[in-house]
Amino acid sequence: MKNVKIEKKILSENEKISIQNSFCFAQNNILCLNMISSPGSGKTTLLARTINELKNKTRIGVIEGDIQTDIDAQRIKETGAPVIQINTEGACHLSAEQISRGIKLLPIDTLDLIIIENVGNLVCPSAFELGESGKVVVLSVAEGDDKPAKYPSIFAKAKAMIINKIDLIEHVDFDIEKAKKDATILNKDLKIFPLSAKTGQGMDQWNKWILEQISNYQKQE
Amino acid sequence: MKNVKIEKKILSENEKISIQNSFCFAQNNILCLNMISSPGSGKTTLLARTINELKNKTRIGVIEGDIQTDIDAQRIKETGAPVIQINTEGACHLSAEQISRGIKLLPIDTLDLIIIENVGNLVCPSAFELGESGKVVVLSVAEGDDKPAKYPSIFAKAKAMIINKIDLIEHVDFDIEKAKKDATILNKDLKIFPLSAKTGQGMDQWNKWILEQISNYQKQE
Numbered sequence: 001m002k003n004v005k006i007e008k009k010i011l012s013e014n015e016k017i018s019i020q021n022s023f024c025f026a027q028n029n030i031l032c033l034n035m036i037s038s039p040g041s042g043k044t045t046l047l048a049r050t051i052n053e054l055k056n057k058t059r060i061g062v063i064e065g066d067i068q069t070d071i072d073a074q075r076i077k078e079t080g081a082p083v084i085q086i087n088t089e090g091a092c093h094l095s096a097e098q099i100s101r102g103i104k105l106l107p108i109d110t111l112d113l114i115i116i117e118n119v120g121n122l123v124c125p126s127a128f129e130l131g132e133s134g135k136v137v138v139l140s141v142a143e144g145d146d147k148p149a150k151y152p153s154i155f156a157k158a159k160a161m162i163i164n165k166i167d168l169i170e171h172v173d174f175d176i177e178k179a180k181k182d183a184t185i186l187n188k189d190l191k192i193f194p195l196s197a198k199t200g201q202g203m204d205q206w207n208k209w210i211l212e213q214i215s216n217y218q219k220q221e
Numbered sequence: 222m223k224n225v226k227i228e229k230k231i232l233s234e235n236e237k238i239s240i241q242n243s244f245c246f247a248q249n250n251i252l253c254l255n256m257i258s259s260p261g262s263g264k265t266t267l268l269a270r271t272i273n274e275l276k277n278k279t280r281i282g283v284i285e286g287d288i289q290t291d292i293d294a295q296r297i298k299e300t301g302a303p304v305i306q307i308n309t310e311g312a313c314h315l316s317a318e319q320i321s322r323g324i325k326l327l328p329i330d331t332l333d334l335i336i337i338e339n340v341g342n343l344v345c346p347s348a349f350e351l352g353e354s355g356k357v358v359v360l361s362v363a364e365g366d367d368k369p370a371k372y373p374s375i376f377a378k379a380k381a382m383i384i385n386k387i388d389l390i391e392h393v394d395f396d397i398e399k400a401k402k403d404a405t406i407l408n409k410d411l412k413i414f415p416l417s418a419k420t421g422q423g424m425d426q427w428n429k430w431i432l433e434q435i436s437n438y439q440k441q442e
Contacts, residue, residue: 038364039364039368067371068370068371069367092342120371121343122259122341123345124344142393143260149290150260150290153311168389
């Protein structure tokens with residue numbers, strides 16, 4: 001009798017649904033980015049500014065994840081972009097199942113990009129695939145330049161890293177080169193964008209990268 | 222036949238060990254505080270300053286929780302206080318079992334207070350009791366005044382709330398009264414200390430509160 005080696009990856013329920021989500025995004029030609037950071041890094045301000053600055057160039061929808069409240073969805077609504085608020089009611093990250101329900105409530109045949117704003121948490125969300133094409137980690141200069149070394153998982157997995165609130169750089173101890181270096185040790189392909197979503201400084205490079213990502217995704221067959 | 226109602230709380234393994242930890246603290250007459258916040262709120266800077274300012278008044282030991290690195294323990298070591306670094310290797314919060322091991326490595330017969338600096342995460346650590354007498358939540362003004370409403374659990378459970386980095390208040394949009402009001406709705410007994418661990422402004426009230434907490438704890442029999 002021969003031994004037959006069977007290799008089969010056992011997928012979690014979350015992984016299965018995340019794969020279904022990624023099929024849904026592909027069928028509708030929509031790039032999806034999963035934005036992850038600590039609470040208060042400025043994700044919502046960045047999102048609102050990005051939507052406003054790219055209004056005539058691409059069509060963006062948003063899925064807002066929060067433990068409680070619809071404060072963030074209300075802020076995105078002011079830009080005119082379609083937005084869905086998901087409340088996790090205590091859970092520390094969004095799940096693929098929540099995104100699956102969120103997609104159904106968005107006008108997906110009118111969108112080029114969906115940005116998911118995950119629950120503010122630099123740890124847990126990085127472990128849960130949602131079906132996105134890439135993760136974007138946001139770090140504000142007020143949080144300190146030691147965060148890539150101390151919270152490596154999300155920096156290792158992200159496609160892009162925003163260093164936000166550079167308008168505060170003179171008032172805090174944050175060495176941009178150190179943060180860049182530590183993050184690049186974890187992830188040599190990481191694109192890094194120092195910017196201020198409040199003043200607009202540095203937004204151009206980030207906006208350009210987003211448009212390139214959408215264009216590259218939509219070219220794939 | 223009579224119906225007999227049996228009420229028995231099923232304790233998790235973490236809860237069981239947290240109760241053992243609290244017995245250990247009581248036996249040794251040591252107050253224990255569990256400090257919780259987002260990454261980068263300034264917990265370590267606050268701890269180092271508190272230890273230095275109270276050096277001649279009380280004896281403080283520290284348990285540092287981080288996913289990776291011993292950066293924070295090194296910073297505490299400079300104050301001369303005994304410190305233990307625990308690396309959770311990916312886990313998003315400290316467990317009672319990790320604290321139980323940490324206590325054994327500290328010179329507990331020489332201490333009045335142990336401060337646990339939890340993993341930077343405003344969500345998960347609030348759900349895991351470690352045997353502490355109280356939780357302290359730290360929020361920096363750079364994170365925004367909407368955090369008590371958006372992340373209610375820790376603000377509802379904490380004994381004290383530090384509003385840190387008030388030296389940045391002119392440069393950010395943070396309404397201290399709004400943050401206080403939202404936190405107090407969740408927790409009417411919450412003590413709130415706006416301060417700057419960097420400049421020292423407001424430290425007196427916080428230091429006074431700590432000494433009172435130690436004194437009240439040590440008076441209990």
